[in-house]
Amino acid sequence: MKAIIAIFLVLGMTCCTSKSTQPNLKDQIRNNEYFAFTKAKALDIVKTGFNAGDGYGEVWIRDYNTFIELSAEVYPQETLKENLRVFFRLQGDDGNIIDGFIPKEKAKASEGGYDYIFTDLEPNYAGHKNTVETDHETSLVQAVYKYVKKTGDTAFLQEKIGDKTVAQRLEWSMDFLSNERWSDQYGLIYGATTADWGDVQHSHPWGVYITDDTKFCLDIYDNAMLVIALNNLMELVPETKNKWEPICDGIAKNTMKYLWDEQNQKFIPHVYLDGSPFPADFDENQIYYHGGTATAIEAGLLSKEQIKISLNKMIENVKASGAGSIGLTMYPPYPEGSFENKGMYPYGYQNGGDWTWFGGRMIQQLIKYGFVDEAYEQMQPMVKRVKENDGFFEWYTVDNQPEGSGTFRGSAGVLYKAILMFEDYAKEE
Known part of the structure; x- marks a missing residue:
């Protein structure tokens, strides 16, 4: 009996969806x-x-995917579509x-x-591709999905480019x-060694291109993004379901098989295809990836119990580092x-910087899964610094100072x- 009680204490009684304990939470949201x-x-x-x-100067698909609904x-719809068309007109001969x-x-x-990159289809724009990442394709699928769901413009799917x-x-x-x-060995997609969701690899002073020194690996962010994209694709184009559903299910299963550390209730940063680039005495699995974990939750890979444990760990990490929010990269x-x-x-840019860009996604998932009190509490430092700094900065230092684009x-x-999402919750009876 004592063992059972201990387990519940460790899990923080996470067997159930969070109930609001703050007085008048809906009023707080409204005001x-x-x-x-x-x-x-x-x-x-x-x-x-x-x-x-x-x-x-660029329009980037991994960014556009996260603000197309706001746009x-x-x-007008035509403006949103034209941006999407440019990505399709510049699509590579292999589909990239x-x-x-x-x-x-x-x-x-x-x-x-x-x-x-230039193509005959696109007269006005040139493209570029950061080859160390594998989220451009998945980001575009998700962006089109969000556009169609927001506008109802299903006819766009049949437009010819x-x-x-x-x-x-x-x-x-x-x-x-x-x-x-694709890794046949693992049944997952791979990319270069980057920090969590980042697009800068370990080797090269810039780090955006695959080189002879690139170390390929599996990570949670890229594979979770693919699960989200495939589910979006199958909903948009149902006739693709027979092909992609077993693949999507396999990716979800293999992600948890190879990248989830059951003992530590966290995702392993990288599973390398041909050796790690880091010293043998460096234990990379001590690192907790906040952004990839939030994306995995969006992909539906974690249970409610695991989501609560993940949130608790993120909060612990924020306290230990001194960071301003759970947008802490890692x-x-x-x-x-x-x-x-x-x-x-350390604590610079994608290596431990605090990014609302991903912290906000974790907030969305907490609301979606019923942890509204927790979401509201963790949201406050993110919106407070928008007002204090009069803008949406790219990232924040470990002592909560704004950096990058404002x-x-x-x-x-x-x-x-x-x-x-908070406002929708506040409207509920």
């Missing part, structure tokens, strides 16, 4: 000054364009999707070092991952020198959506 400010600010900055933020509040696009006149190697419809191009992008990024960060890119120092639209998008 939250930070919610009102954040919503208004989000609408203001999304009106000014589609690039990731004021520090970037739909202020832009570019990372981002920029006006042709600005596509100069000296300005960014990218190998720009070149010799293929949008629906066919979506499936083609999934074929790219299953053909070119804890502990990789040691100094683990990445050649100088910006990837109009980071991805952060605006995820916070805006989370606030709408």
Whole structure:
């Protein structure tokens, strides 16, 4: 009996969905000054364009995926679709999707070092692809899904771009991952060694291209993104279900088989295909990935009990690091020198920086799974700093100081959506 009681204490009584214990939580939601400010600010900055933020010239699909619903509040459907069309027009001959696009006149190697991509289908823009990542294809599928669900414009799926419809191009992008990024040994997709959801690999001073030094591995973020995308694809295009459902189910099963550490109730950062790039005495599994875990929850891979345990661990990590929110990328960060890119120092950028862009997604999932009290509490530092800093900064230091672009639209998008979810909850009888 004592053992059973101990187990419940460890789990924090997580066998049930959280019940609201805060007095008048719905009133707090309705009257939250930070919610009102954040919503208004989000609408203001999304009106000014589609690039990731004021520090970037490109429109990136991994960013657009997280604010296309917000953009739909202020832009006509045609404008939203045209951005999506550009990604399809610049799609590779093997089905791959570019990372981002920029006006042709600005596509100069000296300005960014990218190998720009041009196609006959796209007269106005050049593309580029960060090849160490494998979330461009999945991000585009998710963005189209969000667009269609938001607008009801199912006709877009049958629109022809070149010799293929949008629906066919979506499936083609999934074929790219299953053909070119697939590990037969594990039944999962792989990418380069990056920090959690990041797009900077361990080797090379910049780190955005696959090189001879790249170490390929499996990670939770990329595979969870694929599960989400395949489920979106099958809902949008039901005739694809026979092909993709068994593959999707297999990815979900293998993700938990190979990447979930049952004993420690966390995801293993990387399973390497040909050896780790890090020293033999470095225990990478001590690192807890916040962003990948949030994405896994969105993919439906974790139970309610596991979600609560994950949240508790994130809160512990925030306290231990001194960070401002559960948007903390990971804890502990990789040691100094683990990445050649100088910006990837401990608690810098994607190596332990605090990103609302992913913290906001965790908030959404907490609301979805019934942990509304917890979501509300963890949301406060994120919206409070929007008002205090008068903007949506790209990331925050471990002592909660803003860094990077001050109009980071991805952060605006995820916070805006989370606030709408809170407001929907507050309307319930």
